[in-house]
Amino acid sequence: MSEIPKSLRVLIIGGSGVFGSRLAELAAQEPGVSLTLAGRNLDRLGKIANALVPQSSVLQLDRDLIEPGDLEPFDLVIDAAGPFQASRPQVIAAALGSGTPYVDLADGRRFVADFPSFDDAAKRCGVPLVTGASSIPALSHAVLDRMVSRWSAVEDIRIGIFPGNRAPRGLSVVQAILSYVGKPVKVFREGEWQQVPGWGLTHSEQIPGGGKRWASVCDTPEQDLLVQRYRPRRSAEFFAGLELGLLHHGLAMLSMPVRWGWIASLLPFSKVMLAAAKLFLPFGSDRGAMIVSANGEDQMGRPINARWSLEAISNRGPFVPVLAALCMIRRFRDGWPPEPGAHVCAGLLCLSEFEDDMAKLGIVHRFEETHGKPADVLTGGAKAA
Incomplete structure (x- = not known):
């Protein structure tokens, strides 16, 4: 079991979007988690961040131009931006380059089908990568x-x-x-x-x-x-x-x-x-x-x-697609993340991990x-x- 960080520093890319903002709302309530919301529009990010309790920080970031150095301050990066149907793997490359665990909400068929191609690189870098942490x-x-x-x-x-x-x-x-x-x-x-x-x-x-x-x-x-x-x-x-x-x-x-x-x-x-x-x-x-x-x-x-x-x-309803990513945040915080490698989030989570959150909502x-x-x-x- 890996060492549990004092506070899991999570970067949510697309933090002002429909799903990213809802993930931030739920994750902000988790003990031992500190959030940074990233995206292109600082004004929108700021409004979301200021509404959270506790407030999160914001980072202006272009998902398509991300570099490994952008992720070095974080323990986990979550890509909630989308769309993934024509997405390029810049965030994954930056995660591998910085040694930062990665989770996304991808629903793109080709994107998810190609994801195992990162498995060897992820194992060499000692980084867990997880795709499809969403409703499907x-x-x-x-x-x-x-x-x-x-x-x-x-x-x-x-x-x-x-x-x-x-x-x-x-x-x-x-x-x-x-x-x-x-x-x-x-x-x-x-x-x-x-x-x-x-x-x-x-x-x-x-x-x-x-x-x-x-x-x-x-x-x-x-x-x-x-x-x-x-x-x-x-x-x-x-x-x-x-x-x-x-x-x-x-x-x-x-x-x-x-x-x-x-x-x-x-x-x-x-x-x-x-x-x-x-x-x-x-x-x-x-x-x-x-x-x-x-x-x-x-x-x-x-x-x-x-x-x-x-x-x-x-x-x-829009909270449902982010519940799996919330479950993954807890796993990383609690020190039982997936092994290094590229994983499709099919069979990684149990339904019991969703049930309390659904009841609260x-x-x-x-x-x-x-x-x-x-x-x-x-x-x-x-x-x-």
Whole structure:
């Protein structure tokens, strides 16, 4: 076990963003943790830092121009800036060069898939690097690990995230979504890898406390990691949905020029689409949700179905993606970090590590389990649209 620092000095890059600011709010309450918030906009950082108890310091820092010397004063750096879909590894290189442990909230499929390439360098430098410390794959796999631990086989897995329309949104989140909308996405369906259009396979999904919402397939690391870790026989999919049908189907319609090859991507329209989405903030609700569903066979070989659901009201949903990073801060503070190397945060954390934080935030989660064949195959009803 490594020596516990008197005060874990944590640098949060993107500290004024939707997720970075919420991570700072929670981490500031942790004993033995001192925070520095970093980003390009000192005014915004200062407002966030001054609102924290205790107050944190701020550092003007361009994520794309970071150097090892920028990280030397810190015991841990957390990259909460995003988007990671086209991110370059400057922060990782700086962490390796300075010997600073690194954690991120990455949801970029290629970024996470390429992360193990840093493993040899991280071991040589004696530095733990952790990617994907967020709702997916950290929380989703913690749920699945508890759900299927006693199963003999997994048939299907589906994971969905549904933010409330009134939840705050940032440019990096919009850019992450638009990076794949209309483009081919590889998913494991019907026992084989298939290509479907990003933001396609549109279907309705029942969510806890919120009725039905539309959902579409997304290009995330889950599409690969679920297959690698749980070996489902038939399918493994991740999808997300906007609360307002007008916005959800509107984005599906806007994907058509990309699917037809008329334009390469919707990314150039990110700022316009963010501004348009903000016009609809008075509508919908502040209720977010997440679901994890699976079916397979129990230890006796009997068909079994399980579903976990999370419900976050009063705009507490944006805290969910930062809970895994908060858990990692505690692990580094308490002297039991991951071993040196490059780790994907899938199976690193237990669901019990999230539960107290969710309870404090008023976030409700529950498991349901039944035996027998499911009424509908988990891939049923999802159509390429």
